[in-house]
Amino acid sequence: xxxxxxxxxxxxxxxxxxxxxxxxxxxxxxxxxxxxxxxxxxxxxxxxxxxxxxxxxxxxxxxxxxxxxxxxxxxxxxxxxxxxxxxxxxxxxxxxxxxxxxxxxxxxxxxxxxxxxxxxxxxxxxxxxxxxxxxxxxxxxxxxxxxxxxxxxxxxxxxxxxxxxxxxxxxxxx
Amino acid sequence: xxxxxxxxxxxxxxxxxxxxxxxxxxxxxxxxxxxxxxxxxxxxxxxxxxxxxxxxxxxxxxxxxxxxxxxxxxxxxxxxxxxxxxxxxxxxxxxxxxxxxxxxxxxxxxxxxxxxxxxxxxxxxxxxxxxxxxxxxxxxxxxxxxxxxxxxxxxxxxxxxxxxxxxxxxxxxxxxxxxxxxxxxxxxxxxxxxxxxxxxxxxxxxxxxxxxxxxxxxxxxxxxxxxxxxxxxxxxxxxxxxxxxxxxxxxxxxxxxxxxxxxxxxxxxxxxxxxxxxxxxxxxxxxxxxxxxxxxxxxxxxxxxxxxxxxxxxxxxxxxxxxxxxxxxxxxxxxxxxxxxxxxxxxxxxxxxxxxxxxxxxxxxxxxxxxxxxxxxxxxxxxxxxxxxxxxxxxxxxxxxxxxxxxxxxxxxxxxxxxxxxxxxxxxxxxxxxxxxxxxxxxxxxxxxxxxxxxxxxxxxxxxxxxxxxxxxxxxx
Numbered sequence: 189x190x191x192x193x194x195x196x197x198x199x200x201x202x203x204x205x206x207x208x209x210x211x212x213x214x215x216x217x218x219x220x221x222x223x224x225x226x227x228x229x230x231x232x233x234x235x236x237x238x239x240x241x242x243x244x245x246x247x248x249x250x251x252x253x254x255x256x257x258x259x260x261x262x263x264x265x266x267x268x269x270x271x272x273x274x275x276x277x278x279x280x281x282x283x284x285x286x287x288x289x290x291x292x293x294x295x296x297x298x299x300x301x302x303x304x305x306x307x308x309x310x311x312x313x314x315x316x317x318x319x320x321x322x323x324x325x326x327x328x329x330x331x332x333x334x335x336x337x338x339x340x341x342x343x344x345x346x347x348x349x350x351x352x353x354x355x356x357x358x359x360x361x362x
Numbered sequence: 363x364x365x366x367x368x369x370x371x372x373x374x375x376x377x378x379x380x381x382x383x384x385x386x387x388x389x390x391x392x393x394x395x396x397x398x399x400x401x402x403x404x405x406x407x408x409x410x411x412x413x414x415x416x417x418x419x420x421x422x423x424x425x426x427x428x429x430x431x432x433x434x435x436x437x438x439x440x441x442x443x444x445x446x447x448x449x450x451x452x453x454x455x456x457x458x459x460x461x462x463x464x465x466x467x468x469x470x471x472x473x474x475x476x477x478x479x480x481x482x483x484x485x486x487x488x489x490x491x492x493x494x495x496x497x498x499x500x501x502x503x504x505x506x507x508x509x510x511x512x513x514x515x516x517x518x519x520x521x522x523x524x525x526x527x528x529x530x531x532x533x534x535x536x537x538x539x540x541x542x543x544x545x546x547x548x549x550x551x552x553x554x555x556x557x558x559x560x561x562x563x564x565x566x567x568x569x570x571x572x573x574x575x576x577x578x579x580x581x582x583x584x585x586x587x588x589x590x591x592x593x594x595x596x597x598x599x600x601x602x603x604x605x606x607x608x609x610x611x612x613x614x615x616x617x618x619x620x621x622x623x624x625x626x627x628x629x630x631x632x633x634x635x636x637x638x639x640x641x642x643x644x645x646x647x648x649x650x651x652x653x654x655x656x657x658x659x660x661x662x663x664x665x666x667x668x669x670x671x672x673x674x675x676x677x678x679x680x681x682x683x684x685x686x687x688x689x690x691x692x693x694x695x696x697x698x699x700x701x702x703x704x705x706x707x708x709x710x711x712x713x714x715x716x717x718x719x720x721x722x723x724x725x726x727x728x729x730x731x732x733x734x735x736x737x738x739x740x741x742x743x744x745x746x747x748x749x750x751x752x753x754x755x756x757x758x759x760x761x762x763x764x765x766x767x768x769x770x771x772x773x774x775x776x777x778x779x780x781x782x783x784x785x786x787x788x789x790x791x792x793x794x795x796x797x798x799x800x801x802x803x804x805x806x807x808x809x810x811x812x813x814x815x816x817x818x819x820x821x822x823x824x825x826x827x828x829x830x831x832x833x834x835x836x837x838x839x
Contacts, residue, residue, distance in 0.1 A: 192402070193396070193399075193402060196399070197392065197396075200392055200395065204386070204387050204391070204392075205384035205385060205386050205387070206382070206383070206384050208384075208385045208386070208387040208391075209380070209383040209384055209385045212385055213380060222387065222388065222390075222391050222394075225387055225391055226391055226394045226395050226398065229395050230395060230398045230399060233395075233399055234399075234400075235651070289375070289379075290379075291379050291380065291383050294375070294376055294379050294380055295380065295383065295385075298376070298380070313373045313376055313377055314376065314377055314380055314381055341372070341373070344372065344376070345372060348372070
């Protein structure tokens with residue numbers, strides 16, 4: 189595999205779609221996602237001999253892409269200050285249904301989040317890391333991780349509600 | 363329904379849809395990846411230096427083996443000396459008989475010349491026929507007969523008539539006068555069977571005997587011979603080596619050359635590799651990149667070579683610098699990590715010898731193949747991060763066992779003193795895992811070392827070997 193371009197291309201074809209979706213979740217636009225995808229696959233091919241066989245290969249590759257995204261975040265972003273959870277009012281007028289939402293919609297909502305909220309939401313909700321692990325990865329406190337997640341949840345819920353209201357308005361006018 | 367419950371439902375929805383989502387990337391992304399990957403390097407470029415080094419070592423070894431083996435034949439030929447080459451005749455008539463003898467012999471051409479020693483009267487006219495003048499022409503084939511060639515004497519002296527009669531008898535081949543040339547084995551000079559007979563029955567001819575038989579001080583017909591240096595291998599021992607290499611394994615199975623106890627300091631340089639990246643189970647260093655690690659080792663070696671081809675070698679390597687270097691790339695931030703381990707090692711190996719004759723001189727070159735066990739004791743451990751000592755508590759095996767194998771060349775300066783250069787590879791594993799390559803968890807750390815070393819040896823020549831050295835033989839007495 190090392191330096192075997194044909195084998196590398198085959199591997200790229202097998203995993204590029206899923207990994208591009210991962211990159212889109214961590215990026216706010218397609219260009220950034222493409223850069224992340226390129227960097228991630230280069231890391232995969234350069235370190236492919238380090239795969240020990242423990243766990244699935246796709247999971248190992250996914251971990252590389254997540255780490256690459258986290259590195260980008262550590263280098264370029266600054267975290268929002270810790271917010272007292274009690275002082276934040278996360279209330280919405282009504283429940284926001286999600287069953288009608290497609291993957292593209294959900295992806296769009298996640299991309300609309302700011303970098304910090306988006307990264308923590310992805311790590312906690314999608315990847316399944318704990319707040320302790322997230323705090324170590326991003327070099328932040330657990331309180332910051334929790335508050336940012338709460339904020340991300342609220343914002344997503346708000347987007348869903350607004351999107352739902354917009355859909356109903358469009359339906360009413362047609 | 364609580365808001366938290368709503369969040370959980372929402373999160374479940376996001377997780378279920380986005381975790382396994384797929385979005386096909388643009389084609390241009392692969393082209394960028396292809397441009398960013400290192401170009402495939404042909405193996406002959408990637409392994410350029412190891413291939414060059416291997417080729418050079420192979421050429422040197424092959425050339426040495428070829429030249430030494432081809433020289434064995436010349437060495438054997440050097441000792442196929444016809445007894446008449448040493449003979450001295452004391453009268454002109456004898457000289458004529460020599461000529462007659464020579465002309466009657468088939469094959470080789472002999473020339474006999476006579477000359478008078480200065481200051482001698484005609485009645486005591488002595489005609490000295492030197493070995494050089496009686497020397498047949500050396501032919502290039504293996505069936506060539508004797509070549510005087512390699513004996514060099516100091517000032518020769520003449521003998522009286524009485525002694526010369528014995529020599530004349532030996533010339534005729536009826537009575538040898540010495541006890542190592544049975545008459546039934548003496549044949550014509552050009553007889554090929556003679557050559558084989560000589561190989562079987564000939565013993566060392568000492569230069570002193572040739573002196574005793576009387577050679578003129580006149581340089582024109584004084585034969586030349588190489589000086590027998592002290593503490594070098596005698597002719598008999600060299601012949602034993604040549605015969606052994608020529609295939610007489612049974613006849614010369616037990617050879618007393620290159621045997622005995624030896625010892626000396628050793629110094630080497632090796633390439634090291636730790637096969638496990640993590641120094642502790644809790645640390646995940648799967649993204650570390652290997653970097654080559656080199657270290658040196660030094661100590662003392664002790665060995666004993668038996669008269670057969672076998673021997674043992676034990677070493678006390680006081681310090682062996684091993685470890686591993688890693689690098690982790692965070693984009694514009696690179697972390698270099700170095701694990702430095704110092705081991706005391708105790709290899710114990712078996713040696714198998716193959717001796718060759720040095721073309722340049724009389725001392726052999728021994729090729730040894732070795733293999734055996736090795737025990738290592740950890741003396742110190744340090745971890746450096748970006749060249750700074752890191753105060754981390756990392757676990758490394760204090761006691762390791764392993765195997766070692768290699769090849770070395772012993773180059774003899776004298777019988778006691780020889781220099782060794784060699785190459786050795788070894789691996790070590792934790793004592794809990796040995797002899798398994800992997801432990802119960804399947805992930806026991808192992809270390810591998812491959813490198814070169816040099817050793818200066820001093821051999822204690824046993825007394826009994828000296829007693830067995832051939833005594834000087836005399837002709838015609």
